[in-house]
Amino acid sequence: MTDASILLHRGTAVVAARLRAGCGGAGTGLRPLPRHARYPARGAQRRVPLDRQVRKESTMSTDASTQPRTPVTPRSGEEGGPVGREIRLVARPTGEPGPENFELVRSAVPALRPNQILVRNTWMSVDPYMRGRMDDRKSYIRPFRLGAALEGGAVGEVVSSQVDGIPVGASVSHFLGWREYAVLDGADATVVDTTIAPVEAYLGVLGMPGLTAYVALTDTAPVRPGDVVFVSSAAGAVGTVAGQLARKLGAATVIGSAGGPEKARRLVDDFGFDAAIDYRAGSVASQLAAVAPGGIDVYLDNVGGDHLVAALGALHVGGRVALVGAISTYNATAPVPGPANLSLAVSKRLTLRGMLVTDHLKRFPEYIALATGWLADGTLRSETTVVEGIEQAPAAFLGMLRGANTGKMLVRLGD
Numbered sequence: 001m002t003d004a005s006i007l008l009h010r011g012t013a014v015v016a017a018r019l020r021a022g023c024g025g026a027g028t029g030l031r032p033l034p035r036h037a038r039y040p041a042r043g044a045q046r047r048v049p050l051d052r053q054v055r056k057e058s059t060m061s062t063d064a065s066t067q068p069r070t071p072v073t074p075r076s077g078e079e080g081g082p083v084g085r086e087i088r089l090v091a092r093p094t095g096e097p098g099p100e101n102f103e104l105v106r107s108a109v110p111a112l113r114p115n116q117i118l119v120r121n122t123w124m125s126v127d128p129y130m131r132g133r134m135d136d137r138k139s140y141i142r143p144f145r146l147g148a149a150l151e152g153g154a155v156g157e158v159v160s161s162q163v164d165g166i167p168v169g170a171s172v173s174h175f176l177g178w179r180e181y182a183v184l185d186g187a188d189a190t191v192v193d194t195t196i197a198p199v200e201a202y203l204g205v206l207g208m209p210g211l212t213a214y215v216a217l218t219d220t221a222p223v224r225p226g227d228v229v230f231v232s233s234a235a236g237a238v239g240t241v242a243g244q245l246a247r248k249l250g251a252a253t254v255i256g257s258a259g260g261p262e263k264a265r266r267l268v269d270d271f272g273f274d275a276a277i278d279y280r281a282g283s284v285a286s287q288l289a290a291v292a293p294g295g296i297d298v299y300l301d302n303v304g305g306d307h308l309v310a311a312l313g314a315l316h317v318g319g320r321v322a323l324v325g326a327i328s329t330y331n332a333t334a335p336v337p338g339p340a341n342l343s344l345a346v347s348k349r350l351t352l353r354g355m356l357v358t359d360h361l362k363r364f365p366e367y368i369a370l371a372t373g374w375l376a377d378g379t380l381r382s383e384t385t386v387v388e389g390i391e392q393a394p395a396a397f398l399g400m401l402r403g404a405n406t407g408k409m410l411v412r413l414g415d
């Protein structure tokens, strides 16, 4: 199925009016819910062409029109156990991944053991770090296993529970995405409060991307009042939150970089950036110099490569860089050289600090309390790009790597 369109929704996250001021509870500080709450309405739908689909020789048809999108309960397998669909990694990519790296299969859902829950996943996340996990190399997180279902952030509804405190009907977040049904230990799930935000928000603005932006700009490269702040991949999940947070933290000028004129326009018109660069339109360094002639104080680097080179050139003495990601290098097939102008870090006495959000999970309650307030008062805008159905999850992932998303790229698996 080439040149097909997949259905995308774009919408601003709506927060329930019954927002509560804070969030208590263990781990992430999110409060258990007695029952599953329905999501608020989303915005307009649109079709966006993506040229990559899961491969046809997978064990199930990838034509969504011929598939029940999400069974209400797991269907029975040959031996009577429940069956769900999942996406497996079947080949490691060299360079840019493609549909041939994935396979959609039906798989028996394991029986529940004590202290486990069965979750019907309703949303799953596709994230840039997953590209690294497709390679078989040592990193901060283990590689995906060949022939096994991929993993990643997901949210869903508990449909069976052997865990005190996680009732059937609760909404939970966890890390067994890329499948319709997940069996996991209760300790590996977090009950989320869907009365303060739609459940999918916990994969985006109230999840890892939001916390990443918050930690990067309050701890890794703290923004000070009056700063000029530059954010790359600014129209994405981390970037859209980061630009708005920079302003809240007192930045005088916030500049974003994104691919294409429409994204650049939206950074200014919809996400409150003062200026935007379309990095595909020409040199990042010269465009940054044009919009920040006096230089910059803080750079949140999601991209690496020419963006980091440009930022090093533009930073003031004493400038700060949060090294959050380097997506321009993730498909590289040979070692990527560092920025040719790195020695500027010496002469300008710059601070370049790497960060991993997983080191900062304790700050979730603090961040969520703030972010839910900002969402409720309309001063934090959150956007998602939604792809429908597990069979489209690889296309969503590949599309995200190429910039098909504005805000957080999500896959909706069911209601």
Ligand SMILES: NC(=O)c1ccc[n+]([C@@H]2O[C@H](COP(=O)([O-])OP(=O)(O)OC[C@H]3O[C@@H](n4cnc5c(N)ncnc54)[C@H](OP(=O)(O)O)[C@@H]3O)[C@@H](O)[C@H]2O)c1
Residues within 6 Å of the ligand: 127, 128, 129, 208, 209, 212, 233, 234, 235, 236, 237, 238, 239, 257, 258, 259, 260, 263, 279, 302, 303, 323, 324, 325, 326, 327, 328, 329, 355, 356, 357, 358, 400, 401, 402, 403, 404, 405, 407, 408, 409
């Ligand atoms: N350190 C951490 O703990 C942590 C946590 C979360 C995310 N991250 C990192 O943060 C970055 C953003 O993650 P995200 O989840 O928010 O993803 P995202 O920005 O929502 O999506 C990825 C975006 O990368 C951009 N992109 C792809 N290739 C590019 C290139 N060659 N040059 C410039 N931009 C390119 C695309 O946007 P355009 O259309 O603008 O090209 C695409 O939409 C990634 O590097 C990710 O690895 C790090």
